[in-house]
Amino acid sequence: MGVSVPGEVTKEGQPAPPIRSFVDALRSALAPVTGALRPLEVDTRLLGMVAALAVIWIAFDIISGGTFLSARNLWNLSVQSASIGIMATGMVLIIVSRNIDLSVGSMLGFLGYSMAMLQAVWIPQSLGLGFEQPFTWIVTLLVGIVLGAAIGGLQGFIVAFGGVPSFIVTLGGLLIWRGLIFRYAQGQTIAPLDTTFQMLGGGTVGTRVGALGEWPSWALGAVICVAIVLLQVAARRRRRRYGFPVRPMWAEVLVGTVTCGVVLGTVWVANSYPLPPNVAEQVAAARGIPVPPGGIPTGVAFPVVIMLVVTLVVTFLATRRRFGRYVYAIGGNPDAAALAGINVRRTIMLTFALMGSLAAVSAAVQTARLDAAVTNLGVQNELDVISAAVIGGTSFAGGIGTVPGAILGAVVMQSLRSGMVLLLVDSPTQDIVVGIVLVAAVGLDTLFRRRVS
């Protein structure tokens, strides 16, 4: 880096750069807070992001006259964030291992197109099996995921074993996969899709709703809460066994309560969004019950359920499996990782394969939501996904980044976008705001981190 970096050691006698003194002042002002948080062992940067999100939400809510924080808008927001969030989890691992994937938007388009063709043309017409088969959606999804892993893995293979920089390989991928769509789709929109498949997008078809409904949503929340508590207990035991210090009990309880509170709060919001009256009438008629006075709760949308499952799985891979440890080790210091006996190439290739399969899951969500595959599906999604990961605290220097942070980053991005649509901000201004937020978030984060180290 040939640029002068503010915050680095200044020569004796020179006044400190203004940015540095500002950060210092901010840090000393926040010192009591960070000190009090230490026993909680919570990532302070994650907390900063939550605070930023809260500010954004409250500001939008006030300006929009209470529409932004309505259950309905939050429900929409959760669905709109899901597709970017799903891919951001994979992007974290890619960036942590000091690579980049610019092809995710084009891969998403290509995979979405292939899955649409499979369910709308190949299975029903070419194979003559007919429309609306019960197996169509799952076959389509599985084929998409396998295909995604294959093309992602191919790119990863060229990066890891061919030694071509990932920026170049995936830049090529960005052009190739998009080009392939144009080539074999000839600009045609593929629609309509299988109605069961459409549920993956959180939409409504007749009386079928792409959401869990009231009680299953609560059950999901309860299961996640139990899992959180069990994980805490297990982690505490493990630390005791190896003689590591444990959190004080009050801190443990506080962290558990807050995390559970967030999960159950989300379920509560999703359940306070009643089905639209038209849909509710049909659903009630189908169940043979009158419409309840408060309406029928919608519950957590399937795209959000998918995002939660993906988050859990990728977090588990990243923190509890050898694969994840390797990824972080490689990102921290690739040479040391290789000398320590880690199969660096294989690990890198696997991160790209994982990214490809996550692009397939997102493609399923996006095409299902639109009930169509269009040729510009996923255009510029790579920018949103990378921004989400980076706003969520993933560092381009490698070795640093968390999956929940990336999800939070995706929610921040989508909150800004859909909030601005609600406030009638035109799209060029939206881009400007998102751009500024991206640079500011990473800039502040870099300053703080440099002071810490």
Next chain:
Amino acid sequence: MRRQLAVLATGFTLIVSACGGGAGGGSSPTTAASSSPTAAAAACTVGVSWNNYQEERWAKWDEPAIKAAIAAGGGKYVSNDAKSSAETQASNVDNLISQGAKVLIILAQDGTAIKPSVAKAIQNGVPVIAYDRLIEDPKALYITFDNVLVGKLEAQAVFAAKPKGTYAIIKGNKADANADFLRSGMEQVIGAAVKAGDIKIPAGAELYTDNWDPSKAQTEMEQILTANANKIDAVLSENDGMAGGVIAALRAQGLAGKVPVSGQDGDKAALNRVALGEQTVDVWKDARLLGKTAGDAAMQLCKNSDPSKVSGTATFKTPGGNSLSSILLTPNPITQANLNDVLSAGWITKADLCQGVAAGKVAACG
């Protein structure tokens, strides 16, 4: 960086079009032999600059029709694709001229940004046909379906279904003059009712959509429904792709089929939605007719580069104050009542049109 990419892209298109030219060459002897009277035009090369293949039509309908018309006139076809970039299109136009094009057909990505390239071409004695989208140059020949009329037909069908109520208007790309032509046609139908207060368009319920993107249109419609507590009675969507996004958003609220929605282009998916009753009207512009008209006009321009001498032209006043020669074709609004028009024209198969339509509900589907 950008320039390098553009050069790469042009290089790529050159290769592709070279391959295309080779494949087409096989069939040209027959046409050349059968059209000996047009021997003067036999050497005439027509260059077509496409802006993109994103929408369901250019490659499928327009290009073959143009190719056929040019082949019938004994000319040669070359083309390239700008992939939605105005910058790339500018270099593509120069490229076509250096490939020997004597007439240009341009589907403009941006009707203003392309002006310098067009002016340069015309100065060099290469006449330009503004294909489907307006180019503000008084010497260009503008061939299109009457887009103001398209907007009018879209609005008429929706207005007939909902003469009073709250309207949302989903417009296309701001840089595309068609978005405003369509809107002005709509105004002819609903303007009086808006003034009288019978039709309301709430703040924020009329907006442009970047690149006519269906997913963006879906998010826009979701936010419009949220902001207005679902009290939207009709939606004027300027094309079929965006209508698809709008209807997906309506369906989530159980409103698909209850709220009239317009569209244009004759997309297969959209015609299916018309049959299903989810989309009120799909204004169909037979792209083959447009392509043939442009191809024929190009062959006439080979002989005489004055656009006003091309048969069937009239003078067209542009929003920018220019008047140029134009050929405006008449579109056909497709509703459930006349679905047979697209079937009998071979535009869509019955299986595609009627997928999911219950028996006995729609006449065309039986």
